[in-house]
Amino acid sequence: MSMEKRISMAVIRRLPRYFRYLSDLIRLDIQRISSKELSERMDITASQIRQDLNCFGGFGQQGYGYNVQSLNEEIAHILGVDRRFACILIGAGNMGKALANYENFRRRGFDITAIFDIAEDKVGTQINGIKVHHIDTMAKYLHRHPTDIAMLTVPNRTISDITDTVVKAGVLGIWNFTPTDLRLGDNVVVENVHLSDSLMVLGYRLNELRRNREAQGPGSV
Amino acid sequence: MSMEKRISMAVIRRLPRYFRYLSDLIRLDIQRISSKELSERMDITASQIRQDLNCFGGFGQQGYGYNVQSLNEEIAHILGVDRRFACILIGAGNMGKALANYENFRRRGFDITAIFDIAEDKVGTQINGIKVHHIDTMAKYLHRHPTDIAMLTVPNRTISDITDTVVKAGVLGIWNFTPTDLRLGDNVVVENVHLSDSLMVLGYRLNELRRNREAQGPGSV
Numbered sequence: 001m002s003m004e005k006r007i008s009m010a011v012i013r014r015l016p017r018y019f020r021y022l023s024d025l026i027r028l029d030i031q032r033i034s035s036k037e038l039s040e041r042m043d044i045t046a047s048q049i050r051q052d053l054n055c056f057g058g059f060g061q062q063g064y065g066y067n068v069q070s071l072n073e074e075i076a077h078i079l080g081v082d083r084r085f086a087c088i089l090i091g092a093g094n095m096g097k098a099l100a101n102y103e104n105f106r107r108r109g110f111d112i113t114a115i116f117d118i119a120e121d122k123v124g125t126q127i128n129g130i131k132v133h134h135i136d137t138m139a140k141y142l143h144r145h146p147t148d149i150a151m152l153t154v155p156n157r158t159i160s161d162i163t164d165t166v167v168k169a170g171v172l173g174i175w176n177f178t179p180t181d182l183r184l185g186d187n188v189v190v191e192n193v194h195l196s197d198s199l200m201v202l203g204y205r206l207n208e209l210r211r212n213r214e215a216q217g218p219g220s221v
Numbered sequence: 222m223s224m225e226k227r228i229s230m231a232v233i234r235r236l237p238r239y240f241r242y243l244s245d246l247i248r249l250d251i252q253r254i255s256s257k258e259l260s261e262r263m264d265i266t267a268s269q270i271r272q273d274l275n276c277f278g279g280f281g282q283q284g285y286g287y288n289v290q291s292l293n294e295e296i297a298h299i300l301g302v303d304r305r306f307a308c309i310l311i312g313a314g315n316m317g318k319a320l321a322n323y324e325n326f327r328r329r330g331f332d333i334t335a336i337f338d339i340a341e342d343k344v345g346t347q348i349n350g351i352k353v354h355h356i357d358t359m360a361k362y363l364h365r366h367p368t369d370i371a372m373l374t375v376p377n378r379t380i381s382d383i384t385d386t387v388v389k390a391g392v393l394g395i396w397n398f399t400p401t402d403l404r405l406g407d408n409v410v411v412e413n414v415h416l417s418d419s420l421m422v423l424g425y426r427l428n429e430l431r432r433n434r435e436a437q438g439p440g441s442v
Contacts, residue, residue: 012425016418020400043404079421080428094319101315104400104417109424148427173427175420179325181238183264189426191419196325197237198412199396200300203330204233205410206369206394207301 007055007078014052015079017042022072034065084109085173086146090162091153092117092125092132095177099151100127110149114141118158135162142169149173156180228276228299235273236300238263243293255286305330306394307367311383312374313338313346313353316398320372321348331370335362339379356383363390370394377401 021042025033035053039046053071076082087105089096089112099105100112115132117123123134133141142165150166152159156178163174167188174190176182182190242263246254256274260267274287297303308326310317310333320326321333336353338344344355354362363386371387373380377399384395388409395411397403403411 013418013422015425016415016421017402019421020402020415020418042402078425080424081421083424083428085424085427094315094322098315098319099416102416105420108417108421110420149423172430173423175423179241181241181263187430189423189430191423191426193416193419194237194241195320195323195414196329197234197241198414199326199331200237200240200302200329201234202370202394202396202410202412203301203304203306204236204299205412206306207304209393209408209410 011052011055014044015075018052019072019075019079019081022068022075025068026072031068032065033068038066081109084111085148087112087149087151087175088138088142088147088166088171089115089130089151089153090117090135090138090166091177092119092122092127093153095153096151097127099153100130112151113145113147116141138162139165139169142166142171147171149175151175151177152182153177232273232276235265236296239273240293240296240300240302243289243296246289247293252289253286254289259287302330305332306369308333308370308372308396309359309363309368309387309392310336310351310372310374311338311356311359311387312398313340313343313348314374316374317372318348320374321351333372334366334368337362359383360386360390363387363392368392370396372396372398373403374398 021038035046035049038044039049042049053066087110089100092100092115096115096117100115105112112130115127115130116135116138117132118135120134122132125132147166147169148171150162150171150173152162152174154162159178159180159182163182163184166174167184172188174182174184174188176190176192177195179194179196181192181194184190242259256267256270259265260270263270274292308331310321313321313336317336317338321336326333333351336348336351337356337359338353339356341355343353346353368387368390369392371383371392371394373383373395375383380399380401380403384403384405387395388405393409395403395405395409397411397413398416400415400417402413402415405411
């Protein structure tokens with residue numbers, strides 16, 4: 001068992017958001033913040049914020065608020081952004097290129113060390129200074145360069161060979177942009193990113209907004 | 222007030238996932254499924270599934286399960302994927318290109334009709350058959366082409382002018398890939414996509430997996 005108290009995934013999924021907002025406050029030179037003020041900025045209820053932050057120690061003081069810097073550092077530590085992760089990117093298509101060019105990832109501790117693709121015209125080129133290798137050389141590369149995370153931006157049909165190779169090579173995390181939810185057992189963590197899901201939720205909310213407006217009649221804007 | 226019962230956002234956010242899994246079942250020619258089987262496939266508890274699906278009518282029958290086709294159609298209808306949304310894409314960088322090339326969006330009812338960018342060398346080109354226009358012509362374009370959704374993949378500093386323009390033009394939905402959470406009041410719906418947040422959660426879970434393994438000792442793989 002781990003010594004650290006197990007924090008629920010629902011709380012964990014909110015932590016990056018706290019981290020972003022607190023980082024903004026630091027840039028604005030704000031040193032203390034109450035749960036009420038943070039609540040207004042983040043559009044989360046103050047009680048939810050107090051409950052979340054209590055999960056890992058409760059840094060707030062009644063009538064004083066939270067120390068922005070130390071709260072941010074603690075969240076960074078819990079999230080592990082003070083550590084570095086070696087990553088490979090599989091798939092040098094448009095999404096692969098977009099990810100390889102995200103400077104934010106490196107700042108958050110995620111270093112893309114190599115890119116793999118099957119297309120001969122991409123192999124040997126560089127994206128944002130990172131070399132594209134042929135996918136057939138991936139197993140060998142992973143053997144020589146211990147890697148934490150594989151970012152997957154390839155078509156569905158090629159997935160299973162690729163996940164076999166990376167999991168056998170000891171990669172522990174998969175960031176999955178393919179349309180299929182990957183489930184690879186308890187020895188690998190997978191974060192599935194489904195952009196279509198997010199867009200469908202937007203479509204739903206837009207229809208709901210429209211229905212509510214129509215119900216309010218033509219006078220409403 | 223809308224006639225349809227208000228469904229919580231937590232349930233709404235799970236609907237695209239139900240929709241995807243049920244669409245897969247239809248492709249596999251599976252006509253009925255119990256909440257238990259669906260639970261195993263989707264890695265959600267059966268009671269959660271029953272509770273979610275009860276929110277909009279309860280199509281399951283004891284000892285019979287759910288009718289896959291009609292459940293899928295109902296979810297599609299609730300999500301509004303049987304309607305079409307006119308979209309513009311703002312920002313023709315790597316992420317913009319990736320989004321413009323996602324064939325899935327069109328299949329789900331989201332048509333990108335135009336792309337806008339500030340870079341002179343991009344203006345006039347096409348991405349996946351969609352023309353790139355200069356950002357200065359956007360207000361005029363929106364006036365002539367009523368648009369539901371703006372997809373934002375531009376740098377942070379240029380956001381506020383752009384959101385002003387699209388909101389004034391009557392765009393009701395913003396799909397926001399910029400690093401800042403946008404909040405534009407009650408008359409616009411915003412879905413913020415933060416890829417870094419997802420990556421940070423992956424990093425957290427990877428560290429947790431590693432800690433648990435270490436705690437179990439060197440014998441465990």
